[in-house]
Amino acid sequence: MLVGMSPRHSAAEARHTRERIIERSVDLASVEGLEGLTIGRLALDLGISKSGLLGHFGTKEALQLAALERAAVVFNREVWRPAADATPGLPRLRGVCAAWISYLEREVFPGGCLFVSSTFEYDGRGGPVRALLQRQFRAWELRLTTEVRRAVTTGELPPDTDAAQLVFELYGVMMSLNHAIQLYGAGRAPALARAAVARLLAT
Amino acid sequence: MLVGMSPRHSAAEARHTRERIIERSVDLASVEGLEGLTIGRLALDLGISKSGLLGHFGTKEALQLAALERAAVVFNREVWRPAADATPGLPRLRGVCAAWISYLEREVFPGGCLFVSSTFEYDGRGGPVRALLQRQFRAWELRLTTEVRRAVTTGELPPDTDAAQLVFELYGVMMSLNHAIQLYGAGRAPALARAAVARLLAT
DNA sequence: ATAGCGTCCGACCGATCGGTCGCTATATTG
DNA sequence: CAATATAGCGACCGATCGGTCGGACGCTAT
Numbered sequence: 001m002l003v004g005m006s007p008r009h010s011a012a013e014a015r016h017t018r019e020r021i022i023e024r025s026v027d028l029a030s031v032e033g034l035e036g037l038t039i040g041r042l043a044l045d046l047g048i049s050k051s052g053l054l055g056h057f058g059t060k061e062a063l064q065l066a067a068l069e070r071a072a073v074v075f076n077r078e079v080w081r082p083a084a085d086a087t088p089g090l091p092r093l094r095g096v097c098a099a100w101i102s103y104l105e106r107e108v109f110p111g112g113c114l115f116v117s118s119t120f121e122y123d124g125r126g127g128p129v130r131a132l133l134q135r136q137f138r139a140w141e142l143r144l145t146t147e148v149r150r151a152v153t154t155g156e157l158p159p160d161t162d163a164a165q166l167v168f169e170l171y172g173v174m175m176s177l178n179h180a181i182q183l184y185g186a187g188r189a190p191a192l193a194r195a196a197v198a199r200l201l202a203t
Numbered sequence: 204m205l206v207g208m209s210p211r212h213s214a215a216e217a218r219h220t221r222e223r224i225i226e227r228s229v230d231l232a233s234v235e236g237l238e239g240l241t242i243g244r245l246a247l248d249l250g251i252s253k254s255g256l257l258g259h260f261g262t263k264e265a266l267q268l269a270a271l272e273r274a275a276v277v278f279n280r281e282v283w284r285p286a287a288d289a290t291p292g293l294p295r296l297r298g299v300c301a302a303w304i305s306y307l308e309r310e311v312f313p314g315g316c317l318f319v320s321s322t323f324e325y326d327g328r329g330g331p332v333r334a335l336l337q338r339q340f341r342a343w344e345l346r347l348t349t350e351v352r353r354a355v356t357t358g359e360l361p362p363d364t365d366a367a368q369l370v371f372e373l374y375g376v377m378m379s380l381n382h383a384i385q386l387y388g389a390g391r392a393p394a395l396a397r398a399a400v401a402r403l404l405a406t
Numbered sequence: 407a408t409a410g411c412g413t414c415c416g417a418c419c420g421a422t423c424g425g426t427c428g429c430t431a432t433a434t435t436g
Numbered sequence: 437c438a439a440t441a442t443a444g445c446g447a448c449c450g451a452t453c454g455g456t457c458g459g460a461c462g463c464t465a466t
Contacts, residue, residue, distance in 0.1 A: 009431065009432040009433060009442065009443045009444070010432080010433055010434085010442095010443085011433080011434085011442085011443090013433095013443080014442080014443055014444090017443080017444090030326075031326055031327040032327070033236075033323075033324060035239070036238070038422080038423070038424085039423080039424060039425085040422070040423075040424085048444075048445090049444065049445050049446070050424085050425085050445095050446095051425085051426080051427085051444070051445065051446075051447095052443070052444040052445060053444090054424080054425070054426095055442090055443070055444070056443090058425095059424080059425080060423095060424060060425085110327065111326040111327045112323065112326050116323065116382070117323035117324075117326065119382060119385060119386055120236075120315065120319065120320035120323050120324070120382075120385065121236060121320075121323075121324070123233075123234055123314040123315050123320065123385050124234040124235070124313065124314050133386070134386060134387070137386060162398075164391060164395065165395050165398055165399070168379050168383070168392070168395040168396075168399065169375070169376065169379070169395075169399050171375075171379045171382070172372070172374075172375030172376045172377075172378055172379030172380075172399070173372065173375045174375075175375055175378040175379055175382060176371055176372070176374045176375035176378055177375075179319070179322060179323075179374070179378060180371070182322060182323065182326050183322055183336070183337060183340060184337070188367060189371070192367065192368050192371040192372075193371075195365075195368055196368070196371065196372050196375070216413080217412075217413060217414090220413085220414090241452080241453070241454085242453080242454065242455085243452070243453075243454085244452095251414075251415085252414065252415050252416070253415095253416095253454085253455085254414075254415065254416080254417095254455085254456080254457085255413070255414040255415060256414090257454080257455070257456095258412095258413070258414070258415095259413090261455095262454080262455080263453095263454060263455085
């Protein structure tokens with residue numbers, strides 16, 4: 001029996017442990033990559049045993065999926081929710097982009113946007129992780145596209161606006177920003193991103 | 204003595220072997236990542252022994268650096284050279300972007316642009332590999348920025364053009380394209396990228 | 407002819423990977 | 437209180453990782 005290491009075995013404590021694991025996984029994965037995440041180091045980091053950790057998920061893949069789903073919750077909280085109260089259409093679109101830039105600038109995920117880096121990590125491979133990534137990106141693109149279309153119907157954006165084109169370019173701005181921050185640190189990049197968004201979303 | 208497996212020991216053959224290793228490394232790394240590249244599988248893939256392979260580079264890191272430098276040669280050949288003969292300024296800039304999009308579309312690196320994916324892979328880490336990546340990106344950005352400035356002085360681009368801003372956005376277009384291709388396959392993405400470039404480089 | 411050099415191999419190393427298994431200790435249920 | 441369910445642990449597994457080492461082989465210069 002170790003002193004100060006009293007293990008808990010209630011269902012409530014188990015849920016709490018699971019939360020701790022997932023949260024730490026998201027942070028670690030954003031730095032080391034979803035694949036670079038290792039059970040051993042994660043367990044050591046959390047002060048629990050490998051088998052105790054793996055008991056919550058069964059396999060590493062299940063842990064990766066849980067981390068990705070949690071990351072989506074965080075992304076939603078940081079990027080969508082701040083602008084959810086804004087008027088639908090262009091104002092909300094501008095709010096989302098502002099929050100998006102801020103989210104990258106504040107490095108909510110210490111190693112950059114987990115979704116972007118994970119996409120490149122799972123380039124050639126298949127499997128459930130990649131399938132989840134695809135679904136998540138599709139969902140986010142659909143949200144943006146819907147908002148762009150709304151801005152078009154309200155006349156806030158020109159009637160000949162190609163929604164897919166605009167979303168494609170907004171994505172590009174955010175990826176360029178993410179890349180610049182990760183490679184050089186912030187610098188001028190956030191200002192460049194804001195200027196690009198302002199031009200893309202000009203009336 | 205195995206039949207048909209006659210080993211070569213001349214210096215010329217050694218150079219050839221080295222080339223084969225590097226070329227295969229670039230392809231593999233673009234799919235599996237620079238870190239995901241493993242000596243054992245690479246050696247097996249090439250039909251040589253691990254130790255024979257490692258003898259050419261000493262360490263895995265040296266192999267990674269060699270692969271990155273080779274990737275830069277390929278990138279230069281595929282993206283810069285096709286436009287090198289064009290008139291400096293806007294025509295050359297347009298040529299580079301066209302070649303850049305084509306390079307991503309043809310998937311010259313089967314797992315997408317090795318530089319972009321490597322950047323995200325080495326997010327938080329330091330070390331020589333990351334330093335080389337930074338140098339390579341700086342050099343490429345400098346080339347683009349120089350070309351943009353030239354187009355401004357010739358009057359092909361507006362005099363108030365912010366070169367860093369334009370390069371930042373061109374980067375974004377290419378990253379968005381790279382991302383779309385890797386995640387969904389080509390689809391409309393190349394056309395979207397061309398339209399975005401055309402708008403960014405309008406006179 | 408032969409000595410030396412460089413290429414490449416096979417065997418092996420310690421570390422670490424994801425994962426399994428049997429067990430203990432506790433919380434919950436009847 | 438007794439029985440059951442389960443969180444978590446420690447030991448262990450086979451596979452694979454990057455890397456080392458001694459030697460076999462063949463080219464080349466003397």
